[in-house]
Amino acid sequence: MGTQLIQRGMQTGECGMRWNAERPDDIKTVHQAYRSAGCRLITTNSFGGSRSMLERHGLGGKVAEWNRQAAELASEIAGPEGWVLGDVGPFGDFLEPMGDTTAEELEAIFREQITALVEGGADAILVETMSDPGELCAGIRAARAVTDLPVIATYAFQKSAGTFRTLMGTKVAEAIAAAYAAGAAIAGANCGTDLSLADYLELAKEIVAAAGGRATILQPNAGVPHQVDGEIRYDATPEEMAELARALRTLGISIVGGCCGTSPAHLAAMAQV
Numbered sequence: 001m002g003t004q005l006i007q008r009g010m011q012t013g014e015c016g017m018r019w020n021a022e023r024p025d026d027i028k029t030v031h032q033a034y035r036s037a038g039c040r041l042i043t044t045n046s047f048g049g050s051r052s053m054l055e056r057h058g059l060g061g062k063v064a065e066w067n068r069q070a071a072e073l074a075s076e077i078a079g080p081e082g083w084v085l086g087d088v089g090p091f092g093d094f095l096e097p098m099g100d101t102t103a104e105e106l107e108a109i110f111r112e113q114i115t116a117l118v119e120g121g122a123d124a125i126l127v128e129t130m131s132d133p134g135e136l137c138a139g140i141r142a143a144r145a146v147t148d149l150p151v152i153a154t155y156a157f158q159k160s161a162g163t164f165r166t167l168m169g170t171k172v173a174e175a176i177a178a179a180y181a182a183g184a185a186i187a188g189a190n191c192g193t194d195l196s197l198a199d200y201l202e203l204a205k206e207i208v209a210a211a212g213g214r215a216t217i218l219q220p221n222a223g224v225p226h227q228v229d230g231e232i233r234y235d236a237t238p239e240e241m242a243e244l245a246r247a248l249r250t251l252g253i254s255i256v257g258g259c260c261g262t263s264p265a266h267l268a269a270m271a272q273v
């Protein structure tokens with residue numbers, strides 16, 4: 001969604017949540033493009049929809065309205081066969097002791113957002129791109145508190161000295177175990193920092209091993225980003241992503257998707273296999 005909104009003119013630092021209210025047809029066009037590509041799960045435009053994120057733009061009062069609209073727009077396009085994942089991204093700060101926010105305060109922030117996503121028709125809650133297991137688990141607990149819908153939880157990993165860790169330093173096995181323990185139905189990874197397609201295969205093995213037979217998810221980027229004329233570009237082709245998708249399924253990943261740089265063409269090729 002982020003990649004697609006940037007292509008449609010979203011500026012750096014702009015509040016993407018605003019588009020749910022002001023450019024709903026653009027949001028629906030993006031959803032339709034992925035649905036038509038064969039995606040059975042589509043993700044609401046609500047990554048930055050928590051009160052703490054919206055307050056950066058002075059728009060904290062819009063949490064309920066814009067998250068509900070985000071879910072409604074996706075629901076209009078998903079159809080009876082499709083699933084709407086109500087998207088919850090990072091709250092934009094650190095939990096105590098690195099930051100000022102307590103786990104209880106963070107759970108309240110997430111409950112407010114998730115309640116609105118459920119009201120708008122989400123079929124599951126996706127807590128994604130998390131670096132801190134404490135934050136991810138607060139998101140899961142918040143979802144469990146307000147709905148019986150399944151919760152999908154994903155981390156952004158990076159590779160340092162040959163080992164996958166979150167930005168906070170947590171390794172895959174520990175991070176994934178924490179997600180299931182907090183009540184996630186499905187756990188895994190999305191996005192990540194400078195991971196190659198080969199890295200995602202290695203990461204998939206660790207996730208499947210950590211899951212111990214439970215359902216897993218992996219949403220890779222379209223390769224390692226690089227800058228061209230001030231723009232961030234992802235170069236993996238649809239064919240390369242299709243090959244990766246097939247390999248991820250073979251390794252036992254339950255749900256395969258795409259994150260940064262994965263256009264409808266990429267997802268169409270992935271859905272084919």
Ligand SMILES: [Zn+2]
Pocket residue numbers: 190191192221259260
């Ligand atoms: Zn991403």
